[in-house]
Amino acid sequence: MANRVRSRRFLPPDPRVEEPYRFTPKLALRVGLLGMVALAVFATLFLRLWSLQVLNGQQLLRAAQNNQRRDIRVQAPRGPILDRNGQVLVTNVPGTAVQIWSSDLPKRRGVRLREIRKLARVLDVPAYQIGAAVRKHRSDPLTPVKVKDGATQAQVFYLKERAEDFPGVQIAPTYLRYYPHKELAAHVLGYVSEISPGQLKALHDQGYRGGDTIGQTGIESYYDKYLRGTAGLSQLRVDSLGRPISLVLPKVPAHPGDAVRLTLDVKLQKAAEEALRYGIDRARNSGCYGCWNANGGAIVAIDPHDGAVRALASYPTYRPSLFVGRVRQRALDVAGLTPRTAEGANFPALDRAIDGAYPPGSTFKPVTAIAAMQEHILQPFESLPCTGSYKKNGQVFKNWDPFVNEAMTLPTALAKSCDTYFYQVGYRFYGMPSDRGPRLQAWASRFGFGQKTGIDLGSERSGLLPTPDWRKKTYTKKTDPGHWAIDSLWKPGDSIQLAIGQKDLLVTPMQMARFYAMIANGGKLVTPHLLQDVEQPSSNGTPGRAVPSTLPPAPEPTNVDAQALAVVREGLYQATHYSFGTSASIFGSFPISISGKTGTAEKSIDPGDGYPRLFNQSWWCGYGPSDSPDLVVCALIENGGHGGDAAAPAALKVFESFFGKQATVTGPIHSD
Amino acid sequence: MVDHYVSNARAAARARRREAVEVASFVRRLDWLLLGSVAAVVGYGLWAIAGITHHDVTGNPGYYLTRQAVYVFIGVVCLVVAVLVDPELYRTRWRWIFGTTAFLIAIVLLTGPIRGSKRWLDLGFFRFQPSEFGKVLFVLALAGLVADRARGITRVGTVLRILGFGLAPIFLVFIQPDIGTALVYGAALAAVLFVAGARWWHLAALALAVVVSCMAILWWLPAGGMQVLKPYQTSRLTGFTHPTSDA
Numbered sequence: 001m002a003n004r005v006r007s008r009r010f011l012p013p014d015p016r017v018e019e020p021y022r023f024t025p026k027l028a029l030r031v032g033l034l035g036m037v038a039l040a041v042f043a044t045l046f047l048r049l050w051s052l053q054v055l056n057g058q059q060l061l062r063a064a065q066n067n068q069r070r071d072i073r074v075q076a077p078r079g080p081i082l083d084r085n086g087q088v089l090v091t092n093v094p095g096t097a098v099q100i101w102s103s104d105l106p107k108r109r110g111v112r113l114r115e116i117r118k119l120a121r122v123l124d125v126p127a128y129q130i131g132a133a134v135r136k137h138r139s140d141p142l143t144p145v146k147v148k149d150g151a152t153q154a155q156v157f158y159l160k161e162r163a164e165d166f167p168g169v170q171i172a173p174t175y176l177r178y179y180p181h182k183e184l185a186a187h188v189l190g191y192v193s194e195i196s197p198g199q200l201k202a203l204h205d206q207g208y209r210g211g212d213t214i215g216q217t218g219i220e221s222y223y224d225k226y227l228r229g230t231a232g233l234s235q236l237r238v239d240s241l242g243r244p245i246s247l248v249l250p251k252v253p254a255h256p257g258d259a260v261r262l263t264l265d266v267k268l269q270k271a272a273e274e275a276l277r278y279g280i281d282r283a284r285n286s287g288c289y290g291c292w293n294a295n296g297g298a299i300v301a302i303d304p305h306d307g308a309v310r311a312l313a314s315y316p317t318y319r320p321s322l323f324v325g326r327v328r329q330r331a332l333d334v335a336g337l338t339p340r341t342a343e344g345a346n347f348p349a350l351d352r353a354i355d356g357a358y359p360p361g362s363t364f365k366p367v368t369a370i371a372a373m374q375e376h377i378l379q380p381f382e383s384l385p386c387t388g389s390y391k392k393n394g395q396v397f398k399n400w401d402p403f404v405n406e407a408m409t410l411p412t413a414l415a416k417s418c419d420t421y422f423y424q425v426g427y428r429f430y431g432m433p434s435d436r437g438p439r440l441q442a443w444a445s446r447f448g449f450g451q452k453t454g455i456d457l458g459s460e461r462s463g464l465l466p467t468p469d470w471r472k473k474t475y476t477k478k479t480d481p482g483h484w485a486i487d488s489l490w491k492p493g494d495s496i497q498l499a500i501g502q503k504d505l506l507v508t509p510m511q512m513a514r515f516y517a518m519i520a521n522g523g524k525l526v527t528p529h530l531l532q533d534v535e536q537p538s539s540n541g542t543p544g545r546a547v548p549s550t551l552p553p554a555p556e557p558t559n560v561d562a563q564a565l566a567v568v569r570e571g572l573y574q575a576t577h578y579s580f581g582t583s584a585s586i587f588g589s590f591p592i593s594i595s596g597k598t599g600t601a602e603k604s605i606d607p608g609d610g611y612p613r614l615f616n617q618s619w620w621c622g623y624g625p626s627d628s629p630d631l632v633v634c635a636l637i638e639n640g641g642h643g644g645d646a647a648a649p650a651a652l653k654v655f656e657s658f659f660g661k662q663a664t665v666t667g668p669i670h671s672d
Numbered sequence: 673m674v675d676h677y678v679s680n681a682r683a684a685a686r687a688r689r690r691e692a693v694e695v696a697s698f699v700r701r702l703d704w705l706l707l708g709s710v711a712a713v714v715g716y717g718l719w720a721i722a723g724i725t726h727h728d729v730t731g732n733p734g735y736y737l738t739r740q741a742v743y744v745f746i747g748v749v750c751l752v753v754a755v756l757v758d759p760e761l762y763r764t765r766w767r768w769i770f771g772t773t774a775f776l777i778a779i780v781l782l783t784g785p786i787r788g789s790k791r792w793l794d795l796g797f798f799r800f801q802p803s804e805f806g807k808v809l810f811v812l813a814l815a816g817l818v819a820d821r822a823r824g825i826t827r828v829g830t831v832l833r834i835l836g837f838g839l840a841p842i843f844l845v846f847i848q849p850d851i852g853t854a855l856v857y858g859a860a861l862a863a864v865l866f867v868a869g870a871r872w873w874h875l876a877a878l879a880l881a882v883v884v885s886c887m888a889i890l891w892w893l894p895a896g897g898m899q900v901l902k903p904y905q906t907s908r909l910t911g912f913t914h915p916t917s918d919a
Contacts, residue, residue, distance in 0.1 A: 030867050 190218020364501025414571025596622015766816025
């Protein structure tokens, strides 16, 4: 019995252990110590608990209660975009959004799916899209998931009447972008959509949050900081899992965005867009070679005094309203606004006025003329032979008119757009000592070519101003293994062709308009801009007022000799007035005197059959009235044939609208 | 016949008496203080849950309370089973216990991560965390190991062997990552070594090593540009020094 008791009090004997594991004094000491350590630890914890609960209890309770109130953003109505006369280009219409609080959806999967399917049927939104949107926002129970932006009244009534069938579904007022003029000025205005994850990451510091609406292109994007307004704040009590347990309580009202007034003129913009379509149609109907492929273009109209853009048209275009509300992928596909379909629709989202680069052809000749006079390699009234072709180093450069053979001065050469005259000038540039760099390019660069114009419109192309250095860098053993040794050299032909705006040179219509504005205003290079001012809308009590905004840089002097400019202006005047001028038949009878230059630039284009060949790009750039210009117009019709065929008549339409006068009958066209 | 019957009856009565004595002594030997504290904690838990979750599920105020009560019932059944198992079994079969625990913790690492760490085994109807069961099994296995080698506990070799057995599961839990459970394992290992009677200076050296490696992991290595722990883990370990921050 004693043995038995002992074996219960101590560990049982084990053959491998020599002595049973006794509760020795040593062990007792250790267990005692361990107990004391445990006691000390728990005593500390208890004291800490007491200090938190009793000593600081009140203070921490307050902190915890604050933590239970969560902030919700209230989107501000976006500011409108106006034209220079206050006509509305873009504004908002109130809409009704259907949202889901994902945390209030039924917990059971089957019930939840049934609700989503039912909602999908009511709203005519695919159920998988709702599911995907809910899944995307699962980690953020405090931002409602937008299901549909512009719900109809019938849908709203249906959902409200059956609210208990749709737990977690909320009807909220919202603002939708509205375009009263449809696709008018789409490339200028741009479109808005919900902020993308990438933009959110980049712009989080500037106060953008998930679910915000942000301008994606054009003015909507460039002046988003003015248009977006300031989001308001509402508060919501939530439990520890972030589930709302109260109604939304407004705290800080949202401040509507400011109105952005543009320099654009709705009337002129309409005229420019119509003129562009007219020019394209005219080219298509003219039967000229390649004109069947006339399918795009741009017209720019700017104020030569300060660079204010009066009209900016690009074709083909699109309706920005396609991005309003729930965006339908198929609608974007059809409109050519997705990467997959853009090429087939000839890139309607591309703003050709600032983001399309074309060889300028003869519209570039005034640049050559001014540069040559400034460099003293050409006297304004020096007579040079204009012939049907020009031979240099065994290479033949043709004139657009093969039957001409006379000597002429610079103004006449400009008016008749004599290529061979300018070939000789180009060759003189080639012969200049190279220690001061390529002079023609230096002047072209001073006039803004090869660089962005700085227009406040975002994505802009700088074009290409070819130089000997550019050739050396572009054509290397690696990029051009067959012919790099020859191609990397700047040859006489490069200078000769550059003189008439051909070969590698690429410009945007806006760069061209800027250059003609410089001729028109007497030598100042303007920065084209669209912003007139920013206005805070008047709201209850506070009157509207102008908001300080960054103004475009002032026109910069180019220090061009006034006499040289006068010679070029004389040439441009003759081109539209003298019987031999290239666009005299179009502008000659217009009551207001217009000066300008045609251009026909060859560009290698694949019309879609896999065989790229040279197509004529139709250009016209000029200004009016000739003696004190108020408007510069630059028109470009892709594959539009000669400058006088399509671009010049289109530009005339813009002048007609601007001056409110009609041109009379136009005679036969003889132009490059 | 009768005699035989009587003796049979007596034997049965004796057996019953012995049984009654054994049950009584078993009941007396139970650690009532421990059981009482467990019952008190469980009861407090039920009361607190009933109060907190009363409004959580509309139409069913007792939803979480009944749930917890079911868990308590399952726990009591497990407790009875555990009490009835002869402790001898743990001592003789510690290798099995150790092996199974380590195996379960190891295969968790092969599963997909849930909320960023690989701790759970999904059995379809039930998801469980082997390292939680491991807390008990780990101590049992270590105790078995130490009991086997009680004589040699004063030797460095034995201490190192116990450390080796103990650190393997600690490492497996640490890389799940579940630093909290790893610390619990570490504390258990230290307590086992201490009670088993390791030499004082062995324990002191071990404590020094632990302090040095803690300093290294928390401050010295990050200062030298090498992050052992993730920032949130570091802030959990140092967070007690500033309780009002919500890190």
